[in-house]
Amino acid sequence: MRISGNFGVLRLLRRVEVPRSCLYSSSSTQAYDPLRILFCGSDDFSIASLKALHDEHVKRPDRIASIDVVCRPGKRVGRGWKNIREVPIKAAAADLKLPVHEVDTFRGWTPPELPAGPVNLIVAVSFGLFVPSRLLNASKYGGLNLHPSLLPDFRGPAPLHYTLMAGRTRTGITLQTLHLKHFDHGVILAQTPAPGLEIPNPKTCTVTELSRFLAPKAAQMLVDGIRDGLFVPPLREAGWLASEKGNGLVHAAKITPDDRHVDWVNWTSLDISRRNRTIGPLWNNAVVAKPSADGVPLFQHRRVILTEVEEVDPPRGCDVLSLVPGLPFVDGSPPFESNQQKNVYIFTRDGKLLCIRKMKVEGETSVDAFRAALKAKMTSSQPFNLDSGSFTPFYNPLS
DSSP states (O other), X not given: OOOOHHHHHHHHHHHSOOOGGGOBOOTTSOOBXXXXXXXXXXXXXXXXXXXXXXXXXXXXXXXXEEEEEEEOOOEEESGGGOEEEOOHHHHHHHHTTOOEEEOSOOTTOOOOOBTTBSOOXXXXXXXXXXXXXXXXXXXXXXXXEEESSOTTTTBSSOHHHHHHHTTOSEEOOEEEEOOSSSTTOSOEEEEOXXXXXXXXXXXXXXXXXXXXXXXXHHHHHHHHHHHTTTTSSSOOOOOXXXXXXXXXXXXXXXXXXXXXXXXXXXXXXXXXXXXHHHHOOEEEEEEEEEOOTTSOOEEEEEEEEEEEEEEEOOXXXXXXXXXXXXXXXXXXXXXXXXTXXXXXXXXXXXXXXXXXXEEEETTSOEEEHHHHHHHTTOBOSOOEEETTEEEEEBSSOOO
């Protein structure tokens, strides 16, 4: 059928009967049905977005008709796994009197059929589970996701951690569609304008502080995106960072225990400080002496967690020990007594000296580093006797 001229278009539109009360639109937005949202979240960052959507739902039920919440089931924690730690968003959703669905896998799970019809928009914020294409395709408007970085930089599950570990002073928020196959590869619908937001106190900022700073800004971007109907086709790509950053993009992979394992050969004191502040406490393996029946000590590796570390000025005369980064040493000569006031030091690869104030040896509690080293028999019996004093190294560099 061929239609020509405005008269033909009007004649075709009259055949499509859409009740005007069932569409939301304004002079600056795309028209869309009242939204029946399935919100997937977990932590405080996602709670801010959930509350913002709920406020919008209360004010404009013609825009957001309903919100159902999906979260992961609680996990057993503590001695004997007797206690259950619930994800924070579960209590927040209950306070808002929103339906909650606990899902540990989407396999075989289908969103509830609501009185007004099926879910038509899925929103995932700091969720962790991949929303499968089966659910996205069944949702009229697909899915939306908020990511606390300027995508494609810091694409991955730990953008806040890697932003701080990389020493960035600016960051931002990205509103994107949920991709059918990959995390963080959707169409960017909105993004913090260039050059991004200044991170407050970037030299001391923690992940928690950065999350609190970005959460309300992300929530506002989500609500604005819904008001403007950015999710309604045709979608418009709004990303700007990729063309400016080129190949200098960082992948924000999942944080694992190995990321806390200090690499004395390659990490500078600044690297160590940033990691300790962001994902600490850091750890290493140390050689300890274990008594034997014949009097000859047996050596074994024990994990040591560095619970309190501070950069200090080197004591006079210990510069020679900077040739072996990662080798801890104590000021003074044995025999040592546990009531003595001694410090445990260690040089980094860039010649900076760290003082280990407290540490936790595997199987023990966190205590003064000198006493912990003495109890675990980590120190050698052969000190370095220098003109300015004596320094006693551990048996081996931390590894």
